[in-house]
Amino acid sequence: MLTAEQKRFYGDNGYLMVENAVTPEQLGELRRIAYEFIDRSRAVSESDDVFDLDSGHSAETPRLTRIKLPHKQHPFFWKVLQDSPMPRVLNDLLGPDTLLQTSKLNTKAPGGGAAVEWHQDWAFYPHTNDDMLAFGLMLEDVDEENGPLMVVPGTHKGPLLSHHHDGRFCGAIDPDDPLFEKDRIVTLTGKAGSMTVHHARTLHGSAPNMSDRNRLILFYECHAADAWPLLGSNSYIHSIGQQRFWADLQERVITGEVCLTPRLEPVPVRMPLPPAKDASSIFTMQKSGGAKSAFA
Known part of the structure; x- marks a missing residue:
């Protein structure tokens, strides 16, 4: 699937753009389901197990930050992950045995859809090794105006920046951190059906959607099967017990x-503890944790 040059680029920079990651038919069905969920959110007035609501959400004007765990909300989200070019990209970058860490459909509404402050995914769920990445499948065209993903190349090889504020994990770096090299930011735009790939340690964020168009990106966070989560990481696995965890593991292959046999590597780790007052989503975590905004 990937060329030798693409693999080298990802290894050097910690991100990649892949065009036509799904078929036109799959893209159409994913978009249809996504808007069906957005329409369903009209009946919801508070965030729940499916919807994270954005400020200004109403039945008349639905505004979401996220549809949670879409692969568990509708079977097509799981089917397309297995029956598309995406698994071949995974195998090229992570090897033959791969698991899903989590999924989310980030839905930035027009006219100010919420920003995601700068962070490294690795800070949330450190593992025994860092063969972990995220796919960002664009369900609508993404350009400079509607809140594209931005990355700092090469940061997957650097240190883990602090994601704490006042002694508490807040899920974002301080934008004034001297290690945050703003002059090296790269903006990732593309047509619907294109997919970003970023390493779990790559520093990234996205500005508010100030356009008059939706920005829908379906994220699959994945890892090599020999990367095992560390106790104390910010993960649901600590609440489900050993038997349920084993069953859950099979479901995520x-x-x-x-x-x-976990593979142990000398990777930088700082546990995401103590947690933010509200850790129900990255948006509430960054807000309740007092993260300073880079987009204010």
């Missing part, structure tokens, strides 16, 4: 099989 994308390609290959589960690996019972």
